[in-house]
Amino acid sequence: MRTGIRTLLLAGAGAAAILSGPAAAQDQPLVIARNLEINSLDPHRAFCDTCQIYLSSTYQGLVKLAADDRSVEPLLATEWTSNEDQTQFTFKLDPEAVFSDGSPVEAKDVKWTFERLKNLQADPSFMMNGVASIETPDEKTVIVNMESPNSEFIGILAAPYVGIINSDVASENGATAGEDASSADQAETWFLANSAGSGPYVLDTYRPDDELRFRVNENYWGDAPPIGEIVIDHVADAVSQAQMLQSGGADIAMQVDPDTASTINSPDITIETVPSYNFIYVMFSPGAEGGDMLDLEVRQALAYAIDYQGAIDFTVGGEGELQASPIPNGFPGTEGLPMPEENLDKAREILASKGLEDGFTLDITVASLNVYGVDLTLLMQKIQQDLARINVKINIQPVASAVWREQIANPGIPFSARFYAPDYYGSAQYVQFFGMLPDTYWERNASGQGKVDLVNKSEVDLFQQALAASGDEMNRLYSEIALEMIKDRIIVPVVSPNLILAYRSEIEGVRYSACCNLPLAEIGRK
Structure with a gap:
């Protein structure tokens, strides 16, 4: 089994060589052990916990959930306003924002993304319920009109499934936002090997029931994340995840249960128990x-x-x-x-x-x-x-x-x-x-x-x-x-x-997020 091979390799002399040297610490791939359980990597078909981690790392929304988990902050939109009855929302896009291919994030991409999400009629499509029309008066302005009041629309836009897609690239590879998208869209397979967002990471490779690998977005328009490469290794059970963590084969184990956590007693490993909304x-x-x-x-x-x-x-x-x-x-x-x-x-x-x-x-x-x-x-x-x-x-x-x-x-x-x-x-x-x-x-x-x-x-x-x-x-x-x-x-x-956060003690920035599970771009090595 591949996971076992990985654990043995990283626990042996090869691992020691890789792990030595503080100057190279941030260049090491960050390895996360979890059950992948991915249904899709298409932002508008994906609907799973690992999907949240992936999408929030490779795509960005108009707003993002703040660290307090109860408010939103600007992201691709620098500002937004709504009318009194919460039926119209206007957004101004950040002029500096670019996709991973270096092209600018424009109003047409927002309009296309929201319409595709709605028209695909997939699991996360309910987030666009009630959207009547979308106007783009210029390249950096988006106006969303609702069929009826929706006081939670801004909060919805912090969800990872509402991240903005590079519409030109996606369209060239079979994606469509038309009303017939549920039958006409042909991009799901392409999204299994490619990402088309503006986030700090891009998809490197995905092998079902094996691993999901990210690399840093070289054209990222924000502050570069501390870690250049991240691997989420498919490890189905809590005991195996804990074993990988203890051997050094993983830096973070995401699904360690309380019984298994109680068996871990090492100064090299940090165990935190926090309340969750799960x-x-x-x-x-x-x-x-x-x-x-x-x-x-x-x-x-x-x-x-x-x-x-x-x-x-x-x-x-x-x-x-x-x-x-x-x-x-x-x-x-x-x-x-x-x-x-x-x-x-x-x-x-x-x-x-x-x-x-x-x-x-x-x-x-x-x-x-x-x-x-x-x-x-x-x-x-x-x-x-x-x-x-x-x-x-x-x-x-x-x-x-x-x-x-x-x-x-x-x-x-x-x-x-x-x-x-x-x-x-x-x-x-x-x-x-x-x-x-x-x-x-x-x-x-x-x-x-x-x-x-x-x-x-x-x-x-x-x-x-x-x-x-x-x-x-x-x-x-x-x-x-x-x-x-x-x-x-x-x-x-x-x-x-309760959520158990289990990670190697040299890792910092690990926290639970209500929208993203684990914000990867915040994680680094001491």
Whole structure:
């Protein structure tokens, strides 16, 4: 296995030679161990945690998320304004900004990028929901007109999936932004070997289930990053990541779980535990094949049967938090929400009222992944034990993540587990992804592409109001939406794991970011 070979090489005499000499420290490639789990490198088709790291390093948005994770700062746009009702946003582009080929970042690139993101109709396309038109009165001015108020639009633009693409280069290689982009665009394969952004790094090589390699952007218009080359090595499990870190084969291990972290005791390694906005959830799809019995009452019963604190203790050794709704702790609208409750008596009572006191069986599929220190298969095994207490049997079938993504769309998976990390600080993203609004990602999947009507009209109305509100009123409206999402019992958060940052002690600048996971351009060697 390639990872093992890499570890042995770097742990041996060759590694010592490479690692010696302070003058060469910043010239060494930075090696990061993590499960790649990449679905695409196309900025408008990619949708994964590693994708966030990659895209925020090779592309740049009009704005960026500040280090406080709760505000935005200028990036490609030096300034922006909005009208009073948040339906028009005007941006002025930095005249110094250039793409990696040296060509200037212009208004036409912004317009093209936003239109392609919307028209591809891929996973992150929801970020352009409500954009009515885009004007470019000159090369450095962009005006975005919305169909209705959207108080979170500026925050959305900090997401890595909204990074601006060099439209000339991408178009020459099969990309299109037209209304038929979902069928006409042919650029995904090209993006697996090339990047076309203005970020501090460019894509060097990508080998699926092997490595993702970056090199510094020689035409970068900002301050050059400290490290010239970065390699993300595919290492699937926490133990192997920790072994690479301890041997010197990796500088950073990104998915070390609490149990594994507790075995690391070396002055050469720094272990930090920080709260995160990430979470693991289970989901129900009554419209999926085999999900016919999963009406609202049955979903409520299953949710009552889960031992939430036990799941936190079992999966992350207690290093995590309960989470009330699909909007994570600390985001607008989450203060004071009722936390999930284990209540076996209530679960049994509901099932008995449905004539299901003898239970039933569900065949489920789960991706074979370890995310945020949680093994999804082990989590489902814990929940399997929980549900057995109310005579519900689940048969677990672990599969590759790519297979899971295919099956969740068709024929659907009645009950499974998944994960989510924020793209920016704002609650709209969770409503647009998890809410039972028409044609959201989980409304489509849970309904079986419309076989079951799950649309929550209250969420639709409240969300429109929230997008036109600010301050305390916005928080109040998102709180009401969160309560409705809890009632839906489609998405049930199980654990918000604390994040473990594990890295060699000579590495500096490692931090968790709500939009990007790990800002690579900030990392250097002491």
